[in-house]
Amino acid sequence: MSLRIVVSIKQVPDPEHFDKISLDPHTGSITRTGVPLVTNPLDRHALEEALIIKEQHGGLVYAITMGPPQARKVIEDAFAMGVDKGAILCDQLFAGADTFATARILSAGIRSLGDYDLILCGNDTVDGATGQVPAQLAEFLGVPHVTHVRKIDVLDEKSAAVERSIEGGYLKIEVQFPAVISVLKNINRYRLPTVMGIVEAAGKEIVELDASTCREFGIGNEEMGMKGSPTKVAEVFQSTVKRKVYMIEGEPEDVARKLVRNLRERQSI
């Protein structure tokens, strides 16, 4: 058996540094000065799952990302984990894409790489956190999708049995390839890059794709980026939800006594 697996990954601000991110109220744009960029954590689990499947069943793992030039870094990091090939979709025309336009651009990028059996993604990203791209990507590719996946058992070259988490349990699903599967954190523990991997990564070439790739697959310039996004940001505003806070001060013992008394008076406890 030999499976061709494409992993769609994204560069995001490091969640450990979220407190440094702010929105500029005048421009509505995100200020991320001083926030390091990393591979979206769930996408690393998707990469790991692809590598596990390849080790068990044979095949090839391709990583693809859409982003500005510095997003090459996430592909280099994927190489260091052991991914075989990588591609970046990078073009000014892609800027400002919502999930709809992003999924459409990714679908063209993935088609340009040739046949595939399985597309893996992280279930959502720590920045947008919508989790909408995997199902939309599947729609644009015309293949089945399963999201919220915590376990994948490849049955044969054409199908896999998966466990899909839902509130208070899971669904057992059998999915036919090609398909898009998005994974959750508990699916695996991802490996760290090895020194060998980093050395090998340095020699690997990243396939560069742009708007012309999309046009080859019938996506016009007006269908990319902000223009091709049905949703728009209308306004950014300061939240007015504030409460009048009563600060309790003093030594820890006093504070604790006052707090417990106060909560009892309010019948909260």
Next chain:
Amino acid sequence: MKEIIVWAEQRNGRLAEVSREIITKAVDLAENLEGTVSAICIGDNCTLLGKELISYGADRIFLVEDSRLVLYQSNVYSRVVADILFERQPDIVLVGGTSIGMDIAPRVAARLRTGLTAHCVDLYIEPIDGKDQLIQVIPGWGGAMMVKIVCPEHRPQMATIRPGVMEKGQPDSSRKGEIIPVIPDFSEDDFGAKTLELVEEESNKGSFEDTDIIISGGFGLYSSGGFALIEELADALHGEVAGTRPAFDHDWIAEDRLIGQSGKNVRPKLFVSIGASGAMHYTTGFMKSKIIVAIDKNPSAPIFDIADIGIVGDLNQIVPCIIEELEKQNNQD
């Protein structure tokens, strides 16, 4: 006349609570638009669910009944919903943001070539350039910022809303509505991803969303080496443990206890937040709690803007004192 359509989720023949919440919201929006509210319900033998949706304010139910559609089938469900929407051309579509809702909504939106906004915390109608638009409010990054999203040129305008964000109204069993059976058009080939079984897992969490007291911890707990203090306090208060995304990323809490934009929305009687500065994507998850207590070492942390009671200090000193105080008082009772 404008129509708002809600996708009403059922599981084991019962309506998901969020479906009642968003029907109530849809009724509210429909009043503004002078429109009507419809719901799509897919399953088998779900006439009673249709009647329940009518009691919550739906005018019309599209009932899709088929023994092969008892369990959620991503491809067939999304196709059936999209077909109904194609035909009805509604102005707005609302979907409850359960894990299933977050699976079907994006596929349907892509199929209809329209926009979708995830995790809305507020929805209302506002005219922009003479056209009624659905203003979809979502929490922005970090800080106390909110973002208004619109879908100006495409219809329907689609939004997902997490459970617990909207309040459900009072049902009125005397309300009248129309139940319209829909014969779905699909074949065996449409089950590219086939759900075979729903497995309910034993869970010790009880009904976390309905709990009265929640103790939530953030990255500040790093200084105490983990969540033991939070758990002790939760025990002393007979409450439940929850946490922020950094707490989840450090494996201190399970995913179903994550509070905020990418987790749960809760509104308990008492919410105690410890060692979290109060980024918007966290606070949005418990903003509607009755009493909010915040404990953090940073006096200028935004968490104190949304708290009723604030304590500035070292959680490693303060929390043990609170536990001791509670135990002392419990012993006196």
